Amino acid sequence: MASFEDILVKKHMKRTKARIMILKVLEKSLPLTAGEVYESVRGKDTRLSLSTVYRNCEALAEKGLLSRTTTMSDGLTRYEYAHATPVYYAICLSCHRIFPVDVELEKGYRRHMDEEYGFEVADPKVEIYGYCKECRASGRAKAYKEKMGI
Template sequence: MASLEDILVKKHLKRTKARIMILKVLEKSLPLTAGEVYELVRGKDTRLSLSTVYRNCEALAEKGLLYRSTTMSDGLTRYEYAHDTPVYYAICLSCHRIFPVDVDLEKGYRQHMDEEYGFEVAEPKVEIYGYCRECRASGKAEEHKGKMELL
């Protein structure tokens, strides 16, 4: 497996300390906002600013090293490391917890999407929204559903 420095060079990006720290954080985490990434890396380099982290996340996403997603209803962009195999997520509508799930898309889904809808799949992303075990057990899920019915 290539080092993060080698991956940056291959993508024609400078090997900066900020980019390497961002990739290291996201390589082993769930999708995070630029602010969350900033909180995790600023302890290692107090000279980094939130805008530097955001710009670097965007540059890494443009080169395909990170994926951007706007999961959840908060509309915030989250970044995740572009692993070789897609990672799918379940997202709790009550507590907003995100966790990876092991689900498979049906075989031939790419061809089906193209034939049925004229849609060429570039990046499969699955996000399943619902309520986690803890929120259901504590009653928070029902409380959240009640609030949503009022809207």
């Protein structure tokens, strides 16, 4: 695998310390907001600001090195490393934890989307909403459902 420095050069981007730290944090993490990325990298470089992290996350997403996602109903943009194969997630409605899950889309779904709807799939994302076993066991899922009238 190529180094992050090499990847940035191939994308015609400057090889900055901030960009390399952001890529390292997101390479092995769940989707994070710019604020969460900032919290992860600020100990390594106290001169970095939240706005610098946000601008770099946006620049990396524009070049296809990160993916933007708005998982959960909070509407916050999260960034994740653009892996070669898509990663799908289960999201707990009660505690908001995000879990990677090993599921597959139906074989031939791209062709079906194109033929049936005239829609060319570019970046499939799967988000499955529900309740994690910890929330179900503790009763938080039941309390959340009652609060939401579900």
